[in-house]
Amino acid sequence: MSITLPTPFAWPWRDRAGRFSWLRACVLAAALSPGLVLLALLAAGELGAEPWKAAAREAGTHAMRLLLVSLAVTPLRYLADWPKVVTLRRMLGLVALGYALLHLALYTGHMAWDLADVASEIVLRFYLTLGFGVLLGLAVLGWTSTDGWQRRLGRRWKRLHKGVYLLAALGIFHAFLQAKSRADSAVVLAGVFLWLMGWRLLPGWARAHGLALAGLAVVAALAAAGLEWGWYAATTNLPAARILAANLDPGAGLRPAQGVLVAGLVVAVLTAARRRLA
Incomplete structure (x- = not known):
């Protein structure tokens, strides 16, 4: 029986020519390191009273972060005039899928590896059904992300992979449902x-x-603040109006919407500076 080894480009740290790429290797290491730290903390018992549940939630958050980073590749290509960054998109998407699979595996560990119980929870709890549906969608995109599938599907390939936008939105909704009354991270993702x-x-x-871009930053921050207010008003007994007002109070600490605003303005300033220097 013969074993077929992957082609050089199949290794994520190599470029299409099969050469070692420092860029790809460093990005891969940066993407994987939070997961390795998370597993180390889990093994050391440093994740609180429900370590598997905490680890599962953190892995899911990392999955969404990496998915958004993969969506940020196209803007980065234009804003930084960096065409080469597009070659990282597939790898980032696959790492996001890996974190989503880890999220499910850690949740299964939280359920004492009882697969029947896990399946029952996924069927009966809407937020778990939603999250599992997002995982299946990401698995389909990951499976069909190869050059071979791109040639096979032709124009349908691009239409299929535009589904990542819907999957990202549903994944963020899953994060809100899972967070309940502590939705800061979900608000930032949104x-x-x-x-x-x-x-x-x-x-x-x-x-x-x-x-x-500065105007876009303001709009995104206002929308995030509105989502935060709407979420707390609709799903909790917390004072949603006071939480919304905290976005205007410097003494209340950095709110999620303020973080979105700051990040967006930084992008706007750096882009303007790059164009002026160019």
């Missing part, structure tokens, strides 16, 4: 996602224009 989608809706001339 704000970043709204910025990324808003950037794609901008006309071509505005996509690398400092003032347009």
